[in-house]
Amino acid sequence: MNQLRTLSDEQLMSRTAAGDEAAFEQLYDRYAAKVMGFIYKIVQDQGAAAEILQELFIRLWDRRKQYNSSKARFTTWMFGIARNMAIDRLRRMKRRPAPVESEAEMEQMERAADAGQNVAQEVSNRLRYQQLTTAVQALPEDQRRVIEQAYFGGLTRQEIATTMNIPLGTVHSRARLALKKLGQLLEELQGEHE
Amino acid sequence: MNKSPSSTNNFRDIDALLPLYALGGLSAAEMAQVEAFLAQHPEKQAEVEAMSDAASLLAEAVPDLEPPSHVKTAVIGHVQRSAVKEVSSRPKVISTDLSSSKKGWVSRFSVFRPLVALASVGAMAVLALSVVQVVSLQRQMDTLQGQNTALSQSLVDQGWLISYLLDDEVDKFSIAGTEGSPGSSGQLLLRENGADGILLVSDLSPLAADQTYQFWAINSETAVDAGLFTIGEDGIGILRVDLDEPIENFEAIGVSIEPAGGSSEPTGEIVMLSELEQNTGR
Numbered sequence: 001m002n003q004l005r006t007l008s009d010e011q012l013m014s015r016t017a018a019g020d021e022a023a024f025e026q027l028y029d030r031y032a033a034k035v036m037g038f039i040y041k042i043v044q045d046q047g048a049a050a051e052i053l054q055e056l057f058i059r060l061w062d063r064r065k066q067y068n069s070s071k072a073r074f075t076t077w078m079f080g081i082a083r084n085m086a087i088d089r090l091r092r093m094k095r096r097p098a099p100v101e102s103e104a105e106m107e108q109m110e111r112a113a114d115a116g117q118n119v120a121q122e123v124s125n126r127l128r129y130q131q132l133t134t135a136v137q138a139l140p141e142d143q144r145r146v147i148e149q150a151y152f153g154g155l156t157r158q159e160i161a162t163t164m165n166i167p168l169g170t171v172h173s174r175a176r177l178a179l180k181k182l183g184q185l186l187e188e189l190q191g192e193h194e
Numbered sequence: 195m196n197k198s199p200s201s202t203n204n205f206r207d208i209d210a211l212l213p214l215y216a217l218g219g220l221s222a223a224e225m226a227q228v229e230a231f232l233a234q235h236p237e238k239q240a241e242v243e244a245m246s247d248a249a250s251l252l253a254e255a256v257p258d259l260e261p262p263s264h265v266k267t268a269v270i271g272h273v274q275r276s277a278v279k280e281v282s283s284r285p286k287v288i289s290t291d292l293s294s295s296k297k298g299w300v301s302r303f304s305v306f307r308p309l310v311a312l313a314s315v316g317a318m319a320v321l322a323l324s325v326v327q328v329v330s331l332q333r334q335m336d337t338l339q340g341q342n343t344a345l346s347q348s349l350v351d352q353g354w355l356i357s358y359l360l361d362d363e364v365d366k367f368s369i370a371g372t373e374g375s376p377g378s379s380g381q382l383l384l385r386e387n388g389a390d391g392i393l394l395v396s397d398l399s400p401l402a403a404d405q406t407y408q409f410w411a412i413n414s415e416t417a418v419d420a421g422l423f424t425i426g427e428d429g430i431g432i433l434r435v436d437l438d439e440p441i442e443n444f445e446a447i448g449v450s451i452e453p454a455g456g457s458s459e460p461t462g463e464i465v466m467l468s469e470l471e472q473n474t475g476r
Binding site: 021028058063088147150182 | 436
């Protein structure tokens with residue numbers, strides 16, 4: 001299992017596609033807490049988040065041969081499916097999540113840290129998490145609200161325009177600008193990784 | 195003011211939707227338009243993929259939350275059951291070619307070649323026997339673990355189903371296949387509150403991984419999403435139903451084929467449909 005820790009997500013998925021259960025378990029260990037946090041952010045219900053997480057990883061295993069690393073990063077693929085499942089549940093729950101306060105998020109992080117993760121992995125996760133949250137927080141608030149309402153809230157562009165009382169064109173341009181900045185961050189992170 | 199892209203279906207209008215497509219901020223109809231657009235303009239695919247990658251950073255910027263341990267147990271149980279099925283349907287071949295890497299070393303001791311060869315054969319036989327025993331024991335253990343998990347899950351599912359089937363107060367509504375799936379049939383069993391229950395369907399075809407069956411409660415104005423389900427190899431599907439309002443507020447129930455993750459309104463083929471007033475009730 002230690003050797004598997006050094007493999008990239010895409011390498012692990014390649015092994016998983018060939019039926020390597022240990023590689024898939026490594027992916028679970030690597031991302032379960034992160035995806036659980038993500039799903040929880042959307043549905044705001046720990047029981048529902050755990051159910052969705054279980055269903056998600058079962059689905060990832062069942063569809064392991066369909067993943068194509070040349071089309072999408074593993075995390076994009078995985079979070080995309082997780083988001084669809086969580087938004088679907090959210091719509092059925094007919095409940096919009098309250099924005100998670102940063103203090104509450106830090107408590108959530110502390111709980112994860114106490115759960116006995118591998119120390120090196122935890123440090124690496126924390127650094128990446130800090131970089132990402134800093135970058136997301138650095139987005140202009142009006143841009144950040146647009147993308148968060150779409151991505152975490154499951155709102156359509158019309159709903160965002162109505163909620164924020166702005167024209168549709170402004171929704172489009174803010175979303176485009178925010179994604180462009182995040183895309184630049186992604187390039188920087190990948191550059192550091194290489 | 196808010197022009198629909200269907201009325202101005204040109205490159206610029208659809209192009210403007212791409213960031214919201216990557217963020218999942220479009221209606222089902224708009225998603226379908228963008229997908230049709232991307233099929234016609236594959237040069238835009240890379241741009242959308244880059245936007246989707248950027249959007250996924252939002253997911254990574256959320257703090258971790260440790261899941262309960264039973265989630266991993268259930269996932270690994272599923273993986274093992276699945277692997278057991280695959281192994282049992284695959285020819286069992288165990289390689290015993292353990293001598294090749296030692297050939298150079300053995301040749302340097304040519305004086306002892308017959309002895310070494312005999313010892314090698316003996317060692318290989320013992321080793322092969324051990325490998326076979328270990329593999330066999332491992333498989334037995336995996337199989338038993340898989341069976342144990344499967345039986346536990348099956349007991350939970352069956353207990354849950356039986357509680358509905360034995361409940362005299364449950365309302366039963368039948369649902370039939372349409373021309374798209376004429377052999378299909380099913381029943382919606384609802385508790386007294388008319389909202390909480392299960393849908394059992396049979397003889398539906400399993401779908402591709404990028405599709406799902408979606409159950410709808412329908413009235414004259416709208417179709418309300420009532421959940422997603424998949425079909426097993428036996429053609430049977432089970433869905434826990436939790437409607438937001440009682441079934442009496444609806445006129446029909448139906449099942450459609452939708453993209454994975456479901457849709458906010460039916461967009462694909464309707465494969466099952468029944469008017470509620472024609473149903474048998476309790």
